[in-house]
Amino acid sequence: MKSIILTGLMQFCSMQKQLDSIKKEVVQRIHVVFQRDFDGNNRKFAKEVGCDEKTIRFLFDHNQGMTLNLLFKIARAIKISPSQLLDGLEFKKDE
Structure with a gap:
């Protein structure tokens, strides 16, 4: 049982x-x-993104995550598609 829990935790x-x-x-x-x-x-x-300045500060200075909503707003503000921000990034199942 401990082995299963440990494996799950490691994953x-x-x-x-x-x-x-x-x-x-x-x-x-x-x-x-x-x-x-x-x-x-x-x-x-x-202002261009349509969010609070604190949100931007936390994103850049405190490595806070972002919602999908914010990702799309930021992409619009910087005039690129959300998919371009994610291009080449992938989640590897076996790591």
């Missing part, structure tokens, strides 16, 4: 590491465009 940890890595890459991709097109101005970017 969960591996899954979480992958998800964290994917999230970090998506935020980095957004940040590059944010710096280029919005001169690093959180307020200006938040």
